[in-house]
Amino acid sequence: MTADLQRYFDDHRANFLDGLRQLLRIPSISTLPEHQPDIRRAAELVAAELRQAGLHQVRLIEGDGNPLVYGEWLQAPGKPTLLCYGHYDVQPPDPLEEWLSPPFEPAIRGDDIFARGASDDKGQTYILIKAVQALLAVRGSLPVNVKFLIEGEEETGGRHIEAYARRNGRQIGAQAVVICDTEMFAPGLPTLCVGLRGLVYAEVEVTGARADLHSGVYGGVAPNPLQALAEILTGLKNAAGRILIPGFYDRVREPSPAERSAWARLPFDEERYREREIGSPELVGEAGRSIFERTWTRPTLEIHGIRGGWTGEGAKTVIPARATAKISMRLVPDLAPQEVFERFRGQVERLTPRGTRSQVRLLSAAEPAVVDPDNSYLRAAAAAMTEVFGAETVYIRSGGSIPIVGLFAEHAGIPSVMMGFGLPDDNLHAPNEKLHLPNFFGGLRAVARYLEMLG
Amino acid sequence: MTADLQRYFDDHRANFLDGLRQLLRIPSISTLPEHQPDIRRAAELVAAELRQAGLHQVRLIEGDGNPLVYGEWLQAPGKPTLLCYGHYDVQPPDPLEEWLSPPFEPAIRGDDIFARGASDDKGQTYILIKAVQALLAVRGSLPVNVKFLIEGEEETGGRHIEAYARRNGRQIGAQAVVICDTEMFAPGLPTLCVGLRGLVYAEVEVTGARADLHSGVYGGVAPNPLQALAEILTGLKNAAGRILIPGFYDRVREPSPAERSAWARLPFDEERYREREIGSPELVGEAGRSIFERTWTRPTLEIHGIRGGWTGEGAKTVIPARATAKISMRLVPDLAPQEVFERFRGQVERLTPRGTRSQVRLLSAAEPAVVDPDNSYLRAAAAAMTEVFGAETVYIRSGGSIPIVGLFAEHAGIPSVMMGFGLPDDNLHAPNEKLHLPNFFGGLRAVARYLEMLG
Numbered sequence: 008m009t010a011d012l013q014r015y016f017d018d019h020r021a022n023f024l025d026g027l028r029q030l031l032r033i034p035s036i037s038t039l040p041e042h043q044p045d046i047r048r049a050a051e052l053v054a055a056e057l058r059q060a061g062l063h064q065v066r067l068i069e070g071d072g073n074p075l076v077y078g079e080w081l082q083a084p085g086k087p088t089l090l091c092y093g094h095y096d097v098q099p100p101d102p103l104e105e106w107l108s109p110p111f112e113p114a115i116r117g118d119d120i121f122a123r124g125a126s127d128d129k130g131q132t133y134i135l136i137k138a139v140q141a142l143l144a145v146r147g148s149l150p151v152n153v154k155f156l157i158e159g160e161e162e163t164g165g166r167h168i169e170a171y172a173r174r175n176g177r178q179i180g181a182q183a184v185v186i187c188d189t190e191m192f193a194p195g196l197p198t199l200c201v202g203l204r205g206l207v208y209a210e211v212e213v214t215g216a217r218a219d220l221h222s223g224v225y226g227g228v229a230p231n232p233l234q235a236l237a238e239i240l241t242g243l244k245n246a247a248g249r250i251l252i253p254g255f256y257d258r259v260r261e262p263s264p265a266e267r268s269a270w271a272r273l274p275f276d277e278e279r280y281r282e283r284e285i286g287s288p289e290l291v292g293e294a295g296r297s298i299f300e301r302t303w304t305r306p307t308l309e310i311h312g313i314r315g316g317w318t319g320e321g322a323k324t325v326i327p328a329r330a331t332a333k334i335s336m337r338l339v340p341d342l343a344p345q346e347v348f349e350r351f352r353g354q355v356e357r358l359t360p361r362g363t364r365s366q367v368r369l370l371s372a373a374e375p376a377v378v379d380p381d382n383s384y385l386r387a388a389a390a391a392m393t394e395v396f397g398a399e400t401v402y403i404r405s406g407g408s409i410p411i412v413g414l415f416a417e418h419a420g421i422p423s424v425m426m427g428f429g430l431p432d433d434n435l436h437a438p439n440e441k442l443h444l445p446n447f448f449g450g451l452r453a454v455a456r457y458l459e460m461l462g
Numbered sequence: 463m464t465a466d467l468q469r470y471f472d473d474h475r476a477n478f479l480d481g482l483r484q485l486l487r488i489p490s491i492s493t494l495p496e497h498q499p500d501i502r503r504a505a506e507l508v509a510a511e512l513r514q515a516g517l518h519q520v521r522l523i524e525g526d527g528n529p530l531v532y533g534e535w536l537q538a539p540g541k542p543t544l545l546c547y548g549h550y551d552v553q554p555p556d557p558l559e560e561w562l563s564p565p566f567e568p569a570i571r572g573d574d575i576f577a578r579g580a581s582d583d584k585g586q587t588y589i590l591i592k593a594v595q596a597l598l599a600v601r602g603s604l605p606v607n608v609k610f611l612i613e614g615e616e617e618t619g620g621r622h623i624e625a626y627a628r629r630n631g632r633q634i635g636a637q638a639v640v641i642c643d644t645e646m647f648a649p650g651l652p653t654l655c656v657g658l659r660g661l662v663y664a665e666v667e668v669t670g671a672r673a674d675l676h677s678g679v680y681g682g683v684a685p686n687p688l689q690a691l692a693e694i695l696t697g698l699k700n701a702a703g704r705i706l707i708p709g710f711y712d713r714v715r716e717p718s719p720a721e722r723s724a725w726a727r728l729p730f731d732e733e734r735y736r737e738r739e740i741g742s743p744e745l746v747g748e749a750g751r752s753i754f755e756r757t758w759t760r761p762t763l764e765i766h767g768i769r770g771g772w773t774g775e776g777a778k779t780v781i782p783a784r785a786t787a788k789i790s791m792r793l794v795p796d797l798a799p800q801e802v803f804e805r806f807r808g809q810v811e812r813l814t815p816r817g818t819r820s821q822v823r824l825l826s827a828a829e830p831a832v833v834d835p836d837n838s839y840l841r842a843a844a845a846a847m848t849e850v851f852g853a854e855t856v857y858i859r860s861g862g863s864i865p866i867v868g869l870f871a872e873h874a875g876i877p878s879v880m881m882g883f884g885l886p887d888d889n890l891h892a893p894n895e896k897l898h899l900p901n902f903f904g905g906l907r908a909v910a911r912y913l914e915m916l917g
Binding site: 037038039040098099101102105162163164204206208215216217218219220221222223224225226227228229230231233234236237238240241244246248284285286287288289290291292293298301302305307309310311312313314315316317318319320321322323324325326327330331332333335337360361362363364370371405406407408431434435436437438439 | 492493494495553554556557560617618619659661663670671672673674675676677678679680681682683684685686688689691692693695696699701703739740741742743744745746747748753756757760762764765766767768769770771772773774775776777778779780781782785786787788790792815816817818819825826860861862863886889890891892893894
């Protein structure tokens, strides 16, 4: 990295942190309708940041869903065009009482900045914007063409960007997407993510009697939707972690021997992982599968919430008239979300006990994705990361879902380069989400070097 | 009934309804700590009513729990003493949105008064108070001695009255208890309740990981307390309604052939019951058992509520760190609450899946009870009911629990006379609770006649 660029980054540390804090203060929670005004404020702030970075044609793209924020710099003729993706929406912060500092009042403790969205994905989106700003400020131009497309619905399935990708297809006019929304395998270990699980997220509602009933008077004859849900849930996955939906595993693709042996060389201590990251008495899941397989290459089914009956203090002897459960499945290649959802719905119907009725609604879906690391965009990213962090870049997968990776591969025919600057203990989707500041500042340099190398 | 007493009731219809409405307006919900001031207001209003009725020594008895309201009239030497029991506390009104009129703004529609507590038990307690008031007002004296003991914790297990009964035992100085907290089997059919189920109400908390986790990153290895609860719940009761706790049914006493044949003569249409009272596609429960057995003489296990994870709108992909379920069992003779609770706790421990931990807390308990109908206090009650309602009195059991019935039998050695004026469709513990006004006015006359007959 040239000294002038390095000096720019050094001079702007406080300024970049202030800007990031401003973005983190907006509770742009896409799952909660009451936060729609915050969604818009966040989109407008991202647009202002893109303008400040020196991008052209900056605007909000309106459509069915939350606005996309667009910006471009296309003055490098003959050079490739890179699409820079991030998202400005965040997960809800519940349970609030477990946060050490309020989720939307960013707090720096030690080397970390704590706030909802710090790592997922405002902090990482900010890395992309500020790396481009630095190059334009110091050099007056970029080594490649860039287009920014920052969405506001990543946490709810990305309806708008999906429609956008379908509509524009190859006319998006980029040769690769760069995404900063994943993590480094370990602190100081540069990492590219080359696989993501997909998602089917559904809600199951079970109804029994017409109204809530007294469990003394009617207990013994009235159907109980909570009991019905328990029966349905244990009929979807057994205690050994195996999903019981017929045919569910038919199209699961196993990882290659090369991938498996690369993963076996990763620095990983299972006991430390259990203790530090999970904090439960034991790890669970499919016997005979490694942690990497269980979290990266095996499908899962998880219950996210159950609502029904009396959950306040003390005792209320009610048989509730209805109960709902939120359930998702993570998908691996070659499971298709629509087919999985139909199988899921069929199994819930088969499991619904007599006396009750069930309804299944699809809330969001994403395709699983794997990227072939043998392409010039990934090789350049690996080289830039290795140079900046001073260690060999490793290739991993992630158990999470980034819907646009599959979308851009399918509709625009372009690969995704997932340069991640999060860390495994960043508490994504959980209380006390954080971003490690050395990764933030390293990420700025790595993205800037990546653009230079591509140029 | 003499004409002067009848005239008193006729003249005071509007006045009694106003008084009842005043009591129903107080949200004296014993399960919710924030309603403690309302508990006290309700107790004080009941005390004022007892004074107005002409009772002596009226006072609140303070102790560990909500106050008992006491009053007495002991000027009938040589006559028996009857203990009049009721409760001024009510269940929470949730779900609020299903009430046609607000739960604490009593509304008369047709022949019914709608409010939380209308039937259970403020309206029925009020019958006892106003029947005594009428006799004292018209005759200047009562045909028997009476003591009133109105509690404020019936819906949470009756801790205070239990301590009171244990402490005072036979010194309570009464030959029988009269309770108006049950129902008539059908409109116009005078009914005495001679059996109640007991209760064990527990809360099970399951914990997994230290904090909420992202289901993408950790799904496949992190324990899920909601899945664990589903496994525990289906291990407590099977889909056929049989409780799976080892030894649970060992001490269940079957009803006598005489009881069974009396029940077979009750006017009952199972299809109408399913349609009108339950409103579910089918009735459930143990095969080969009648509705009366399933609700009166068989133990049950019901889930009242599950709390855990994300239950707001939309999709949050969280594996929650903890989840809780509220579960109760209804007990029949000769199941003992403490023994049942220990068996329950043992089974929950055995069922708790690896990777999770569970904790079981007892929230409330009540003994089951059966009363031998062959005693003079019950015979007089049956005669009074038959005279007032013009039909033969029937004997039924109830699936609900009234903790003091077992308590007074055990500690004071006295039988309970359960003259009920509720109806099967009164929506106890549910939205749109009501009391049928013809039963309210009939109840006043029946209780007054009962006291006269005992005298």
